[in-house]
Amino acid sequence: MRENATPCTFAPASPADLEALLPYYRQAAARPDCPWSQDYPDQATLEADQAEGRLFCAKDPDGQVMGAYVLTFGDEDTEAQTFWTKGLEPAGEVVRLLTAAPYENQGLGGRLLADAVAWLARMGCRSCRILVAKDNRRALRAYEGQGFVYVGLARLYGTDFACFEKPLEGETI
Known part of the structure; x- marks a missing residue:
């Protein structure tokens, strides 16, 4: 964690948090390296x-609200990729x-990712997977810096994604 990082707590989102999140997602969608759009994710998706x-x-x-993430399991499109480590x-x-834009470059992305990985480990997962737009250089560096391993490229939802996985506690690739 960076020294200048704003203190924060992590918790499941409440319905009241959604009002703050949607504008942050819209700001992120405006970036050229972001695969999201002004229509996705939408309010219904977040709800x-x-x-x-x-x-x-x-x-x-x-x-x-400073940032967010979502955990998913068994997404058909993601699971259909053949490069994941079956073990x-x-x-x-x-x-x-x-x-969120006001909190960028303070180490928050890494802390969000570490919290997500910890949740997955507590839920019994053996690995964490991430898809990131292949042109999102900042995210690519961040995931590699957090111990994720590039395993392949997937074309999904009209975007080329670099696909990463990370073994969780005690697991190896």
């Missing part, structure tokens, strides 16, 4: 993620990882 207990937030000491299943996937 479903929150209702299913898959959406997690980082909040500052005042309770302001590392069950696997969980981190999707829609977001650091």
Whole structure:
């Protein structure tokens, strides 16, 4: 964790957190290296993620949302890729990882990812998977720096994704 990082807590998102999250996702979608759009993720997607207990937030000491991620399991499109390490299943996937613009470059993305990995390990997963737009150099460096291993390239949803996996506690690739 970087020294200048704003203190935060991590917890499952509440319905009240959704109002803060959607504008942050829209800001991120405006970046050329982001595969999201002004239509995705939408309010209904976030509401479903929150209702299913898959959406997690980082909040500052005042309770302001700083970032978020979603955990998924068994996505057909992701699972259909043949390069995943079969010995590392069950696997969980981190999707829609977001650091709100005011909190970028403070190490929050790495802390969000570490929290997601810890949740997956507690849930019994043997590995964590991540798909990142292949042109998102900042995210590519971040995932490699967190111990994720590039395993292949997938064309999904009209985007080329670099696919990474990380063995969890005691596992090896």
